[in-house]
Amino acid sequence: MRLLPTIQGNADDGCCLVIDYKGKFAAIGLNSEIKSAYGDRCEEWYDATGQSVVPGLVDGHTHTVWAGDRVHEFAMKLEGATYMDIHNAGGGIHSTVQSILKASEDELYTLFKSRLLQLLKGKTAKEATEDILTNQIPKLKELCDKGELHIDNIDVFCEKGYTQGWPISWLETELHAEEFVRLHSVEMGAELNATAMSHLEEISDEGIKAMAEKGCVATILPTTAYLLHLKPPPVRKMIEEGCQWLWALTLTPTLTVSLCHLL
Known part of the structure; x- marks a missing residue:
């Protein structure tokens, strides 16, 4: 976050982004730069003037591990x-x-x-959740059991x-x-x-x-x-x-x- 880049567009040359066939960001830049680089390679164009385009929400603060309730x-x-x-x-x-x-x-x-x-509903990709459940958490537990997790x-x-x-x-x-x-x-x-x-x-x-x-x-x-x-x-x-x-x-x-x- 401390190195988060920003793009400042204007009325004549706004910001533009390209989404690939997998639904991932392929490029972000000014309209002139994107059209010059991609041109006819894009199948569809959408005008989002006055709107917001955001990726899937990554929750920056949540508590998911607990028992009981209050x-x-x-x-x-x-x-x-x-x-x-x-x-x-x-x-x-x-x-x-x-x-x-x-x-x-x-x-x-x-x-x-x-x-x-x-x-997961309405938020980040299913693959991320599956990776956490099937790979990351079991691996963390394995490292904890071995005393290797710091x-x-x-x-x-x-x-x-x-x-x-x-x-x-x-x-x-x-x-x-x-x-x-x-x-x-x-x-x-x-x-x-x-x-x-x-x-x-x-x-x-x-x-x-x-x-x-x-x-x-x-x-x-x-x-x-x-x-x-x-x-x-x-x-x-x-x-x-x-x-x-x-x-x-x-x-x-x-x-x-x-x-x-x-x-």
């Missing part, structure tokens, strides 16, 4: 309970951790596979009352940051060269500038802000300051896949 928390949220109210009542992340510890590895895998196949990335939940003193400077880091309370964790994440930071409802102006300067990706989670009655993150200001950003579903034990898609 559906009752949804009713608590509708009644006005905050995330910390739910946490103090025994719910939240710690509740899910206990359910995971009680579940078998086979149960976790079966649940994960079901959710992954549901998330972790080089960690996503830290950085919030008041949850995490203190994590030795993360040696890891490639992502953060859940500034969701409920402004702790200036974004500035800390920028100092650690975090690749991405999520939520950001309480981000400061200084935090926005730090993310833009370091090239940290801002992951925006609109379903979380909506369901928890949080103020929306200042996305427009992030864009104006030059932040790279993306949005994601953030599927969790408190939601269903269908509700994520609806929202």
Whole structure:
């Protein structure tokens, strides 16, 4: 993402892309460049002026491995309970951790596979899902069993009352940051060269500038802000300051896949 190229078209020479017979991007460039390079080789041309063309969605922030559920928390949220109210009542992340510890590895895998196949609808290619299920996950398990797998990335939940003193400077880091309370964790994440930071409802102006300067990706989670009655993150200001950003579903034990898609 830090080396993401951009193309700036204009009224006389806009942007153009070529899709091959497999449905993959073959070329992206200005209209003049594409027509010169491909010309009559293209079977069909589409004018997308005033529209958006996007590839299959790759979800940048989601939680797919868990057991149990926290559906009752949804009713608590509708009644006005905050995330910390739910946490103090025994719910939240710690509740899910206990359910995971009680579940078998086979149960976790079966649940994960079901959710992954549901998330596939309307999103990335089937081949990617099959590769994860049939090749990557079994290989990861094999490496873990042999003691050969080395972790080089960690996503830290950085919030008041949850995490203190994590030795993360040696890891490639992502953060859940500034969701409920402004702790200036974004500035800390920028100092650690975090690749991405999520939520950001309480981000400061200084935090926005730090993310833009370091090239940290801002992951925006609109379903979380909506369901928890949080103020929306200042996305427009992030864009104006030059932040790279993306949005994601953030599927969790408190939601269903269908509700994520609806929202």
